[in-house]
Amino acid sequence: MVGYNVQAAVDAKHHLIVAHEVTNNGIDRDQLTSMAKLARSEMGVEKLSAVADRGYYKSAEILACHEAGITVFVPKSVTSSATAHGRFSRDDFIYNAETNEYRCPANERLIWRFMTVEHGLKLNRYWSSNCQQCSLKEKCTPSVERRVIRWEHEAVLDEMQTRLDNAPDMMRIRRQTVEHPFGTIKAWMGATHFLTKTIERVSTEMSLHVLAYNMKRVIKLLGSEAIMHA
Numbered sequence: 001m002v003g004y005n006v007q008a009a010v011d012a013k014h015h016l017i018v019a020h021e022v023t024n025n026g027i028d029r030d031q032l033t034s035m036a037k038l039a040r041s042e043m044g045v046e047k048l049s050a051v052a053d054r055g056y057y058k059s060a061e062i063l064a065c066h067e068a069g070i071t072v073f074v075p076k077s078v079t080s081s082a083t084a085h086g087r088f089s090r091d092d093f094i095y096n097a098e099t100n101e102y103r104c105p106a107n108e109r110l111i112w113r114f115m116t117v118e119h120g121l122k123l124n125r126y127w128s129s130n131c132q133q134c135s136l137k138e139k140c141t142p143s144v145e146r147r148v149i150r151w152e153h154e155a156v157l158d159e160m161q162t163r164l165d166n167a168p169d170m171m172r173i174r175r176q177t178v179e180h181p182f183g184t185i186k187a188w189m190g191a192t193h194f195l196t197k198t199i200e201r202v203s204t205e206m207s208l209h210v211l212a213y214n215m216k217r218v219i220k221l222l223g224s225e226a227i228m229h230a
Contacts, residue, residue, distance in 0.1 A: 004194065004202055007031050008210075009039035009050070012177045016217055017210045018042050022203040029058040036070045049073070051174040059121065059151055066156045073163060073170050088140050093148050097155070102126050102148050106136045110148055122152040181217075185209050 005028070008020040019038040025031070032052055040048040049071045057077040065072045083089045093102045093110065102110035110126040117123070131137055131145035140146045151157070164170060186193075188209065196205050219227055 004199065005031075006182075006206060007035045008178070008181070009035055009042075010177050010181055011043070012051075012173060014217070014221060015177060015180055016214050017181055020206065020210050022199060022206050024199060028052075028055040029061065032056045032058065032061040032072065032074070033064040033068065033070075036065055036072065037068060040070065047071070051170055051177075053171070053174065059153070059157060062160060063153050063156050066159075071163070072160060073167065073174075074160065075164060075171060076157075076161065082141075086139070088136075088146075090148060093146075095150065095154075095158075102150075104128065104146065105140070106134050108134065110146075115152075124150045124152065126150065181213055185213055188212075 003024075005023050005026050006020065007023065007028075009018050010016065011018050019035065019042045021031075021035065021038070023031070032050070036048060036050040039050070040046075047069065050065065051073040054075045054077050057074045062072055062074060080090060088105050092105050095102050100112050104110055108128045108130050110128045113125050113127060115122055115124045125147055126149075127145045127147045128134075129145075131141070134140070137146075194202050194205055196202055215227075222230075
């Protein structure tokens, strides 16, 4: 679907598309909250659990869902090269909320140093003064010391990670739920994908595909006689 990005929310129980949107924004990270709120509104529920792939991982979006009362499951994006180079990852540093400090793999304390604001986010920085003498420094950092950055609302991200750790099948369920509707619609479209141009026409075309998919899905679930009676 070149040139357009289709966002969709699928009901995990019946595999029905409950909400969708066509955008010109090719970045999924900015769409999590808006799509989750739209799905909640369309389903007419107060509480909603939303599962998305790592392409939707964005701290501000996860916080916005949390503040809106929407429980999200989004795996963390791996952006650090430390693990690829055989060094300790950030997950190896354990945060203590009571003392506001980290404990490193060498059991040293990384204490709070200062706070900065970057891209509108308040970030706290921690490090130890003992890195130069540490026997594990080669496995930790090529810099003078290993610094850990913590967002002011990092606890929300930690809470979500705990949910994911306690629900290891969640991402498998997401694939089973989402891939079927999109795979079916893409098969209908064929190699040409969208036949129209401009976002208004493409949105209408996508809506027709979604309507047709949902109708066929409901007929399969309930039967044509039940649908006609309804």
